[in-house]
Amino acid sequence: MALKACPQLRVVPPAHGRYSEVSADVFAIFRSFTPVVEGLSLDEAFLDVAGLRLHHESPVAVGEAIRVVIRAELGLPASVGVASTKFLAKLASEAAKPDGLSHIPTIGQLDFLHALPATALPGVGPATLAGLSRLGVETIGDIADLPRPTLVGALGQAMGRQLSDLAAGIDPRRVEPDIEAKSISVEETYDNDLEGTDLVEAALLVHAHRLSSRLRRSGLAGRTVTLKVRYPDFETLTRSRTIDGAVDGWRDLFRIGTELLGELRLAQPVRLLGLGASSLESASQPRQLGIDSSADWDRVEDAVSGVRDRFGESAITPARLLEDRG
DNA sequence: TCTGGGGTCCTAGGACCC
DNA sequence: TCTGGGGTCCTAGGACCC
Numbered sequence: 211m212a213l214k215a216c217p218q219l220r221v222v223p224p225a226h227g228r229y230s231e232v233s234a235d236v237f238a239i240f241r242s243f244t245p246v247v248e249g250l251s252l253d254e255a256f257l258d259v260a261g262l263r264l265h266h267e268s269p270v271a272v273g274e275a276i277r278v279v280i281r282a283e284l285g286l287p288a289s290v291g292v293a294s295t296k297f298l299a300k301l302a303s304e305a306a307k308p309d310g311l312s313h314i315p316t317i318g319q320l321d322f323l324h325a326l327p328a329t330a331l332p333g334v335g336p337a338t339l340a341g342l343s344r345l346g347v348e349t350i351g352d353i354a355d356l357p358r359p360t361l362v363g364a365l366g367q368a369m370g371r372q373l374s375d376l377a378a379g380i381d382p383r384r385v386e387p388d389i390e391a392k393s394i395s396v397e398e399t400y401d402n403d404l405e406g407t408d409l410v411e412a413a414l415l416v417h418a419h420r421l422s423s424r425l426r427r428s429g430l431a432g433r434t435v436t437l438k439v440r441y442p443d444f445e446t447l448t449r450s451r452t453i454d455g456a457v458d459g460w461r462d463l464f465r466i467g468t469e470l471l472g473e474l475r476l477a478q479p480v481r482l483l484g485l486g487a488s489s490l491e492s493a494s495q496p497r498q499l500g501i502d503s504s505a506d507w508d509r510v511e512d513a514v515s516g517v518r519d520r521f522g523e524s525a526i527t528p529a530r531l532l533e534d535r536g
Numbered sequence: 537t538c539t540g541g542g543g544t545c546c547t548a549g550g551a552c553c554c
Numbered sequence: 555t556c557t558g559g560g561g562t563c564c565t566a567g568g569a570c571c572c
Binding site (some may be wrong): 367368392394395397444 | 539544546
Binding site for chain 3 (some may be wrong): 250251252253254332333334335336369434436447448450451452
C-alpha cells in the first residue's frame with residue numbers, strides 16, 4: 211500500500227543474519243573487557259566492570275574504551291550508560307543515545323531519578339501508566355512518595371513492589387551472565403489471511419520445521435508446546451500443552467500443534483500463526499520416547515537439520531508444501 | 537503510534553497432593 | 555464425604571521490552 215501511494219519509496223529488507231553476525235562481534239568486544247556480560251537483546255548488554263579497577267581508572271574510562279574499540283573495529287556508534295545499578299545504567303544509556311556516554315554519579319542519583327516521568331521506569335507502559343495516573347502520579351518522585359501498600363493495591367504484588375523499590379533507587383539485581391532461554395518460538399503474519407484448515411495446517415508444518423531447526427541448533431527440547439492464532443480483528447488466542455517428554459522434532463511439534471489447532475475450533479481466517487516451545491530442557495538429557503518414535507525417524511530429522519545447516523532453511527521442504535507449485 | 541517477530545514476567549483460576 | 559491450610563503445576567491472557 212505504501213509503494214502504491216509512494217512509488218519512489220525505497221524498501222530496505224531486514225537482514226537478520228547480518229545483525230546476528232555483528233551482534234556476535236560486539237559481544238566479543240564486551241567479553242574482552244569482562245566475562246560478566248548479560249545480554250538483553252541483539253544490541254544491548256549489562257557489563258559488571260567492578261572487577262576492572264586495576265586496569266582502568268574508573269568505570270567511565272571503561273565505557274569510553276569500549277566505545278573506542280567498537281568504533282575502531284566495527285565502525286559502529288555505541289552508547290554507554292554508567293551507574294551503580296542496572297536500572298540507573300539503563301537510564302543513563304538512554305540519555306547517551308545515539309552515540310555518547312553518560313554517567314549518573316551515586317551522589318545525587320535520587321534527585322536525578324525523581325525528576326523523571328514515571329514512564330522512564332522499566333515495566334511502565336500504557337496500562338500501568340493509566341493505573342498510576344489514577345493515583346495522581348506523574349514523576350518517579352511521585353511514586354517514591356506513595357506508600358507501598360497503595361502501589362501494591364493498584365498494580366498488583368509484583369509490579370507494586372518493583373516500582374516502589376526502583377523509585378527509591380533500590381535495585382539489587384546482579385549482572386547475570388549465561389542466562390538460558392526460557393522459550394523459543396516462531397510466528398508469521400501473512401500478507402493474505404489463511405482461510406481453511408488445509409492452508410493453516412500447511413503453515414503449521416512450515417513452523418514445525420523452523421521451530422525444530424532452532425531447537426536442535428540450540429540443543430534444546432520443550433515440554434510445553436504453544437500454538438498462537440491471531441484473527442483479522444486482532445483477537446489473539448493461545449493453546450498450549452505440556453507433555454511428559456520434551457520434544458524437538460518437527461513431527462512431534464506438528465502433531466501437537468495440529469491437536470491444539472483442533473481444540474481452538476477456528477472461527478475466522480488466520481492473520482498470524484505461531485508455534486513455540488517452553489519448559490526447555492537440554493536435548494541430551496534422557497527423554498521419554500513416544501509410542502510412535504523410532505530411531506529411523508530420529509536419523510531422518512538429524513539429516514534434515516544437517517542439510518538445513520549447510521544449505522539453508524529452504525534447501526529441504528516437505529512435499530506437502532510443494533503440491534501447489536507444480 | 538494501527539498492530540512484525542521474538543522474547544520475559546505476572547496473574548488468576550483450577551487440578552491435584554499432603 | 556466434609557473441613558482447612560499450604561504447596562506445586564498447568565493454562566490462558568495480558569503487559570511490556572527490544
